[in-house]
Amino acid sequence: MRMRNVPRFFLMAAVTAASCWHLSAQEVKFRTIPKEVVEGRLRDCPEKSAQRWRKLEEWFKAAGGGDSLSEQPVSGYPDPNVICTLRGESDSTIIVGAHFDNGGWGHGVIDNWSGAALLPTLYESLKVVPRKHTFIFVGFAAEEEGLKGSSFYARHMTREEVARTRALVNLDCLGLGTTAVLTLSSDKMLMDMLVRVAGALKLRLGVGNRQGARWDADSFSGKIPKITLHSITVRKGNVANSFSDNWDEVRWDEYYNSYLLAAAYLAHIDGQLKEERAPSRFAERASGQAQPAFFK
Secondary structure, three states, X not given: OEEEEEEEEEEEEEEOOOOOOOOOOOOOOOOXXXXXXXXXXXXXXXXXXXXXXXXXXXXXXXXXXXHHEEEEOOOOOOOOEEEEEEOOOOOOEEEEEEEOOOOOXXXXXXXXXXXHOHHHHHHHHHOOOOXXXXXXXXXXXXXXXXXXXXXXXXXXXXXXXXXXXEEEEEEOOOOOOOOEXXXXXXXXHHHHHHHHHHHHHOOOEEEEEEEEEEOHHHHHOOOOOEEEEEOOOOOOOOOOOOOOOOHHHOOHHHHHHHHHHHHHHHHHHXXXXXXXXXXXXXXXXXXXXXXXXXXX
C-alpha cells in the first residue's frame, strides 16, 4: 500500500453473507495448504526487495510453476515484476497480484510480504484441478515508489490482453485482523461474490477504505474489473509503512483465514466468470464496440 500525506480511515464494518447461499464443493475445489506452511512463508521474510522476488521465484518453482515463470523488467527500477502463469482451458485470464517490495520502514512483513508470500501458495492451491481460466500471478515491484511495477505491467498490456482479462484480485497488507475488501474502488459484482464465499465458509469479512492510500489495483482502473483484499483497521492503521511493521503485528489465525478466503474465492470466480468479456473502456475506445456484462 502506497500512502499519501494525510491518511484517514473512512469505513470499517463487519458484513455477513445470506445464510441461505450455498457453494458446492466442486465450485470451490482447491488444495488446502497447511497452516504451518502458510505461516512459515510469511515468517521467511527477506528484508531487501532483491531477495524477495528471488524468494518468490524459488517458491513458484517448488510449486511446479518453473516452466511458466518469467520476469518483466520495470523501466527505471532494478527489480522486475515476477510472473507465474497457471494455464487454464481457455485464454480468458484472471490476474492475482501483490507487491513484494519493502518501503524501508520496519521489516515490511505486513506491507506487503503478507500478500506476496501468498502468491505461490495460491498457485499451488489452484493447480490441483483443471481451471477454466488462465491465472496469472504477479509479484509487483516498486509499489512503494509510486506503483511503478503495476503501472508498467498495466501500460504494457495489449488490447487483446485487456479484452480477455476478467478480473484483477489484489492482495495487500493482510494479517493485521479480519480480511477486508476495499469497497470504493472494487468492482461491485466481484465484491458480491466475495461476500457470498465468505458467508459460505463462515469467515468474517470487513469492508473498508483508507483515504489517501494508493493500491496496485489503481494501475488497472478503466481497463479491467478489480478488487483489493486487505486487513487495515482503525486500530492498526499506522503499522503499514512504519517501523512497527514486523511479525509481532501478525494475527496468525486471521492471516490463515485470509489465505483460505482468497483460495476459495479464486476457485469460485473461475467457475462463475464468463470466458468471454467485452472490451473494457480502454479497449472499447480503440474498437468502438459496446461493453456488455461479463458475469453469468
